[in-house]
Amino acid sequence: MNNPTIVDIRNLEKKYGKKQVLHGIDLKITSGQIIGYIGPNGAGKSTTVKILCGLINEYEGDITIFGNDLRTQTLEIKKRVGYIPENAVLYESLTPMEFMEFVGEMRGLETELTRSKAEALMNIFEMKSNLNQRIATFSKGMRQKVMICSALLHNPDLIFMDEPLSGLDANSVIMVKEMLIHLAREGKTVFYSSHLMDVVEKISDRIILIDQGRVIADGSFTDLNKLSNDENLEKMFTRLTGNTNHGEKAEAFINAFEK
Amino acid sequence: MIRFLLSLFKPFRWFIEKMGADYPQFIRILELKLTLDNRRMKGLGNNSKKATENALGKQSFSQIIFGVLFATFLIIVKSSFTYYYFAHTFLMVMMAMMIISEFTTILFDTSENVIIQPLPVKGNTISLARNAHVLIYLSLMAFNLSVVSIIVAIFKFGIVSALVFTFTVFLNVLFTLFLANMLYLVIMRLASGEKLKNLLMYFQIFIAILFMAAYQLGLNMVDKTHIQDMILPVYWYTYLVPPAFFSGFIESLSSFIFDRQHIIFIVETVVVPAFGIYLTGKYLTPVFNRKLMDLEQGDRVSKIKVETVRKSLWYRIMLLTFVRRQEEKAPFKLLWTMTGRERLFMQSFLPSIGYVLIMIIVPFFRKSFDMNELVQSNRYLLILYAFFFIGTTLPVSLLTGNNQHAAWVFKTVPLSSPASYFKGFIKAAFARFFIPFYMALAIVICCIWGIRVIPDVLIALLAIYLFTSLYYYYQQASFPFALEKSASQGGAAFVKIMGLMFIAASLGFLHYLLLHWFAFANLLLIPLYLGAIYYMNRVFVYQKISWETVDDVNNYS
Numbered sequence: 151m152n153n154p155t156i157v158d159i160r161n162l163e164k165k166y167g168k169k170q171v172l173h174g175i176d177l178k179i180t181s182g183q184i185i186g187y188i189g190p191n192g193a194g195k196s197t198t199v200k201i202l203c204g205l206i207n208e209y210e211g212d213i214t215i216f217g218n219d220l221r222t223q224t225l226e227i228k229k230r231v232g233y234i235p236e237n238a239v240l241y242e243s244l245t246p247m248e249f250m251e252f253v254g255e256m257r258g259l260e261t262e263l264t265r266s267k268a269e270a271l272m273n274i275f276e277m278k279s280n281l282n283q284r285i286a287t288f289s290k291g292m293r294q295k296v297m298i299c300s301a302l303l304h305n306p307d308l309i310f311m312d313e314p315l316s317g318l319d320a321n322s323v324i325m326v327k328e329m330l331i332h333l334a335r336e337g338k339t340v341f342y343s344s345h346l347m348d349v350v351e352k353i354s355d356r357i358i359l360i361d362q363g364r365v366i367a368d369g370s371f372t373d374l375n376k377l378s379n380d381e382n383l384e385k386m387f388t389r390l391t392g393n394t395n396h397g398e399k400a401e402a403f404i405n406a407f408e409k
Numbered sequence: 410m411i412r413f414l415l416s417l418f419k420p421f422r423w424f425i426e427k428m429g430a431d432y433p434q435f436i437r438i439l440e441l442k443l444t445l446d447n448r449r450m451k452g453l454g455n456n457s458k459k460a461t462e463n464a465l466g467k468q469s470f471s472q473i474i475f476g477v478l479f480a481t482f483l484i485i486v487k488s489s490f491t492y493y494y495f496a497h498t499f500l501m502v503m504m505a506m507m508i509i510s511e512f513t514t515i516l517f518d519t520s521e522n523v524i525i526q527p528l529p530v531k532g533n534t535i536s537l538a539r540n541a542h543v544l545i546y547l548s549l550m551a552f553n554l555s556v557v558s559i560i561v562a563i564f565k566f567g568i569v570s571a572l573v574f575t576f577t578v579f580l581n582v583l584f585t586l587f588l589a590n591m592l593y594l595v596i597m598r599l600a601s602g603e604k605l606k607n608l609l610m611y612f613q614i615f616i617a618i619l620f621m622a623a624y625q626l627g628l629n630m631v632d633k634t635h636i637q638d639m640i641l642p643v644y645w646y647t648y649l650v651p652p653a654f655f656s657g658f659i660e661s662l663s664s665f666i667f668d669r670q671h672i673i674f675i676v677e678t679v680v681v682p683a684f685g686i687y688l689t690g691k692y693l694t695p696v697f698n699r700k701l702m703d704l705e706q707g708d709r710v711s712k713i714k715v716e717t718v719r720k721s722l723w724y725r726i727m728l729l730t731f732v733r734r735q736e737e738k739a740p741f742k743l744l745w746t747m748t749g750r751e752r753l754f755m756q757s758f759l760p761s762i763g764y765v766l767i768m769i770i771v772p773f774f775r776k777s778f779d780m781n782e783l784v785q786s787n788r789y790l791l792i793l794y795a796f797f798f799i800g801t802t803l804p805v806s807l808l809t810g811n812n813q814h815a816a817w818v819f820k821t822v823p824l825s826s827p828a829s830y831f832k833g834f835i836k837a838a839f840a841r842f843f844i845p846f847y848m849a850l851a852i853v854i855c856c857i858w859g860i861r862v863i864p865d866v867l868i869a870l871l872a873i874y875l876f877t878s879l880y881y882y883y884q885q886a887s888f889p890f891a892l893e894k895s896a897s898q899g900g901a902a903f904v905k906i907m908g909l910m911f912i913a914a915s916l917g918f919l920h921y922l923l924l925h926w927f928a929f930a931n932l933l934l935i936p937l938y939l940g941a942i943y944y945m946n947r948v949f950v951y952q953k954i955s956w957e958t959v960d961d962v963n964n965y966s
Contacts, residue, residue, distance in 0.1 A: 196966075205820050205965040207956070228823035237966075239814035241743075241890075243750035248743075249818075255739035256822040284750075300818075 153180035156216055156308060156339055157202065163210035164197055164363075171197050173363040174211070179341070179356075181307070184334045186354030187343040188383075190391050194363040195343045196236055199310050202341070203233045215308065229257070232306035234314045238293035242286035246272060246296045249285065250303060257304045264303060271299035275322060290317035298326065308339045315346060327353050351383035361391045411443045414545055428690030429533035438525065438538035443545070472553035475503075480557040489566045489663070490656045493574060496558045497581055497652035503554055504547055504585045506620050536694030544586055551582045570663035577655040580682040584651055587685030590693055597700040605700075610752045618763030622771070643670060654678050727840035732833065736824060740833025744807075744889055745841055751890050754806050761802035762846055765795050789854050789862055790921050793869035796847055797913035800873040803838045804881035810890020816963040819888055827886070828954040832946065834889055835881040839874060847873075864931035865920070871938035872916050875945065880909065882950055886959045 157179035164172040171194045179185055189195050200206045202213065204224045213220040215227045240249055247268055254264030272278050275295040285293060294317045301309065315323050330340050330353055344350055350357060351371050359367040367374055367390055371383060380386035388394055415436055418425065422432050479499050486492045525535055555578050562571040596612055597605060647653045657674025661667060724745060732741050748754055769792050772778065819830060851866045885892070923930035 200965070203821060205817060207960065225823040225825055228821060231821075233817075233821050235817055237814065239812075239817070241747065241812055241815045241818075243747050244743075248746055252739050252743045253818065253822070255742070256736070256824065258735075 158214045161211040182337045183355040184340045186350035186357040189360040193360045230307045232301035232309040234301045234311045236312040238297045247281045253300045310341045347384040430537045442542045476554040476557045493656035497655045508589045532698035573659045573662045583682040590689045614759045617760035622767045731836040736829040737833035740830045741837040744834045744837035758806040794917035800877035801909045808892045812890045816888040817965040827959045828950045868934045
């Protein structure tokens with residue numbers, strides 16, 4: 151691997167009150183890759199992403215991104231990072247154009263450039279006609295598209311995505327998957343956190359599986375598969391996270407509500 | 410506490426069920442609402458916790474103080490009928506204003522619909538729980554406001570009279586809540602969807618101003634020298650005035666007067682609130698609920714017209730005047746756009762303009778008003794500094810809204826200090842909502858007092874800008890419209906407003922004194938304020954607002 155390391159995480163720990171959610175995560179991420187970051191609910195995926203994006207400041211351990219320390223050189227990092235949060239919460243009274251203009255201007259882009267980029271990006275999602283309509287009237291998928299466009303406005307080198315396909319229609323999902331592959335080919339790095347195993351399996355160059363705040367598997371799907379012989383990522387996921395008895399659980403569930 | 414409050418509804422179980430509600434479900438929904446209020450008050454961040462924990466205490470204290478002020482006015486009244494008539498009128502006005510300004514959002518809250526509506530719960534149960542929720546806070550407020558009047562009544566008219574008065578306070582609460590429901594239903598019949606939301610907003614603003622006007626006019630028209638011996642006559646229409654029949658009821662039971670007039674008062678006092686609340690629960694709330702669901706659906710389907718205010722010449726002039734730094738430009742633009750569309754902002758801010766205009770205009774209608782005397786006086790200072798109230802309403806109005814989870818966008822932007830955001834926000838709000846009104850006022854003042862007062866107009870403007878900004882920087886560093894409005898916080902801003910009024914009066918007085926002492930005081934005040942504003946914008950705000958303070962208050966998830 152000749153690509154440079156752009157994210158270096160050493161012994162990352164995070165506590166919420168007394169509850170420890172991340173237990174010493176160590177990761178090195180190189181450029182031009184799509185990283186599939188997977189794990190069960192409450193494993194610490196969103197917490198990791200929020201720390202890496204600078205949304206959570208209190209954590210233990212050392213993180214450098216593009217060679218900059220996350221604690222002391224946050225601004226340098228944020229300039230080159232794009233973030234798509236899990237929940238597409240936007241200012242409802244604004245229009246997508248106004249929201250993107252704000253984001254663009256705060257990132258130092260010229261208004262005209264922001265506008266033309268916003269138009270082009272929204273056009274790809276077939277939402278150009280909605281550019282001047284208030285976000286309050288949008289469906290979940292439409293909001294998600296606005297989020298994706300606004301995160302890519304400044305042409306970031308590293309993109310953090312927390313369930314980016316949530317609420318998108320089938321065509322948009324295919325389009326976003328293709329877009330991610332193209333971005334990686336251009337040398338961008340995509341840190342992709344998701345529950346959609348089939349998507350992660352297909353697009354990721356590297357898969358990192360965390361459970362209870364610890365990395366329990368790390369490698370390409372082919373490499374991981376060589377070790378385990380699971381037929382797909384979903385099977386591997388359930389085995390590694392110790393949840394193989396789904397049939398029994400489903401039966402118990404049905405018994406519980408039929409009582 | 411929640412258990413205790415819920416137990417108060419137990420004796421009325423029969424009545425609640427008669428109105429078509431399922432009592433156990435009603436109690437469960439009410440418990441949920443009170444628990445949520447309780448959690449909200451405990452807050453998430455350290456600062457917000459401190460600020461909200463004492464909200465109910467501060468609110469109660471301010472209401473009791475307000476009650477003391479009113480009781481000092483009442484203490485001289487000899488007639489018990491007149492005493493209770495004024496006490497109930499005061500209560501009704503205060504409660505109506507509180508419902509309109511604070512509780513409308515709670516009455517029209519549809520956020521829980523997604524959770525409760527799919528459950529097998531009757532619309533009446535949900536609406537009654539919603540009304541009961543407001544009723545709890547309204548009762549607390551009514552008792553806070555009237556506790557001093559009750560104590561005074563014990564000494565003036567005896568314990569029985571005071572006890573009956575306490576009972577009628579509760580009836581007054583029920584009646585006012587019924588009136589509010591009725592009024593809102595009438596409005597709901599007139600429009601639907603987005604139009605209804607706008608109509609409601611302007612109605613709230615109109616009513617708030619109307620009450621203020623009535624209150625100011627009432628105060629100015631009552632001859633205070635005669636109030637001591639005032640005995641209110643009973644005409645045919647007196648029977649239609651709620652404070653009159655509440656007062657007649659108290660007089661009747663405490664003095665054992667049971668003539669025809671008092672029996673009518675007794676019947677009205679018992680029947681009208683009970684019938685009103687029955688009518689509300691049984692027939693009005695189902696319509697209310699249905700309309701409320703339309704309101705929610707309306708949001709999803711309607712295409713909302715988008716204004717292009719940012720392209721206006723006024724916007725560009727204000728941007729050039731107020732914004733020097735590039736990083737303040739986008740927040741300035743963002744807030745300028747949002748303030749025109751956020752209903753909660755309009756509801757909380759626009760009445761302040763009406764209040765101030767009324768405070769300024771009403772004295773002109775006094776019998777003793779003399780224009781020549783006015784021109785000779787320094788009364789323009791009083792008028793200029795009255796605008797302090799408008800300025801300082803802005804920071805409070807920028808806090809609450811429905812954007813609790815949209816703050817993440819500010820945190821992801823590469824900005825070393827969040828102070829630039831807050832500078833941009835308050836400048837935009839001030840430029841858009843204060844400057845135009847102040848300029849109009851300045852023109853009127855210059856027409857009356859001449860151009861000699863221009864330096865004073867400028868000084869007052871600088872003083873108001875300085876203190877409005879300082880007030881904004883000193884309050885919770887919440888991103889615009891990101892603090893949730895809860896029923897328990899209703900009226901908590903009163904203490905702050907009293908404090909700010911004191912500052913306004915002090916600044917006006919300082920200005921007046923300096924002018925009185927030497928003619929060139931302006932030469933001292935203008936550079937003084939300009940220097941203070943420069944220091945505030947260049948140094949103070951960056952020390953005051955850091956990412957630590959902002960992170961404490963805002964939620965990025």
